[in-house]
Amino acid sequence: MATQKIHHKNGKINIVLKDNKASKIEDNTSEDFIGKDPFAHIDQELATFVGLDDLKRKIKEIYATIVINEKRAQMGLSNTKQVLHMLFKGNPGTGKTTVARKLAKIYFDMNLLSKGHFIEAERADLVGEYIGQTAQKTRALIQKAMGGILFIDEAYSLARGGERDFGKEAIDTLVKHMEDSGDDFVLILAGYPYEMERFLTLNPGLKSRFPFILDFPDYDIDQLMDITRQMASEREYQLSKDAEWKLRNFLYKQKNNPNSNFSNARFIRNVIEHAIRMQAVRLLYKDNILPDELILLTGNDLRLEDIEAIW
Numbered sequence: 001m002a003t004q005k006i007h008h009k010n011g012k013i014n015i016v017l018k019d020n021k022a023s024k025i026e027d028n029t030s031e032d033f034i035g036k037d038p039f040a041h042i043d044q045e046l047a048t049f050v051g052l053d054d055l056k057r058k059i060k061e062i063y064a065t066i067v068i069n070e071k072r073a074q075m076g077l078s079n080t081k082q083v084l085h086m087l088f089k090g091n092p093g094t095g096k097t098t099v100a101r102k103l104a105k106i107y108f109d110m111n112l113l114s115k116g117h118f119i120e121a122e123r124a125d126l127v128g129e130y131i132g133q134t135a136q137k138t139r140a141l142i143q144k145a146m147g148g149i150l151f152i153d154e155a156y157s158l159a160r161g162g163e164r165d166f167g168k169e170a171i172d173t174l175v176k177h178m179e180d181s182g183d184d185f186v187l188i189l190a191g192y193p194y195e196m197e198r199f200l201t202l203n204p205g206l207k208s209r210f211p212f213i214l215d216f217p218d219y220d221i222d223q224l225m226d227i228t229r230q231m232a233s234e235r236e237y238q239l240s241k242d243a244e245w246k247l248r249n250f251l252y253k254q255k256n257n258p259n260s261n262f263s264n265a266r267f268i269r270n271v272i273e274h275a276i277r278m279q280a281v282r283l284l285y286k287d288n289i290l291p292d293e294l295i296l297l298t299g300n301d302l303r304l305e306d307i308e309a310i311w
Contacts, residue, residue, distance in 0.1 A: 090216025
């Protein structure tokens with residue numbers, strides 16, 4: 001089948017087939033991958049995510065399928081739409097919301113979603129107070145999310161009221177629309193591992209609707225230190241050696257404390273933001289502040305006992 005490539009300023013290529021249908025995909029999807037890494041742009045897009053190797057593999061599988069489907073179409077072969085609904089299982093601060101938000105952009109760039117917007121919802125956004133209201137609210141939310149991703153964190157809360165609770169009606173409505181609106185709508189449910197496993201048993205057809213069920217494991221200490229450096233760098237700060245040593249020792253104690261309510265990257269974010277405030281207070285007492293001092297966070301700025309007290 002003849003093709004015509006039209007280049008655009010945004011770095012994309014539209015491949016126009018004989019039937020004049022256009023597909024928006026990345027530059028290297030229309031070329032043979034000779035001596036090149038076809039996933040380099042995906043690695044770059046996901047470079048800021050520490051760990052999450054399983055997720056990164058799945059995204060590459062989705063992308064590869066798009067590319068091969070495009071080549072099949074050029075040969076006049078059939079191809080099928082991918083079902084992309086996902087379920088995330090992980091403890092607080094393991095990146096579930098951040099990843100879901102990023103996927104909206106990635107899927108839009110892959111031409112899998114027409115708008116690529118991200119809508120985050122909770123139980124109150126779906127569950128009504130009287131008969132009929134829940135289905136109406138849920139359908140309205142799905143309609144708002146069409147062309148993008150609907151993300152529901154702590155999704156198991158939809159079933160917390162038992163059989164007579166209206167949350168079950170929300171689940172049933174979501175299940176129906178996952179199939180009916182799958183071409184331009186992605187649903188991502190997220191929550192704690194144990195609770196999400198139990199949640200999947202509430203509706204017989206629920207688990208089979210999610211081809212991607214991903215675990216978000218707790219970060220180890222080295223990964224948490226990488227996240228610390230990354231968060232500090234994004235804010236144009238860096239930790240001194242004694243600050244890193246102090247934080248690493250604290251993380252070691254927390255990871256080995258079975259009673260610790262540790263929140264992974266969320267804790268690290270709180271540490272960085274609190275240290276920035278402590279640094280600001282410290283520097284205000286100085287007459288002359290050197291440029292390096294505006295950047296450096298010291299061990300004294302890391303008041304880890306203060307962060308632990310507000311968990």
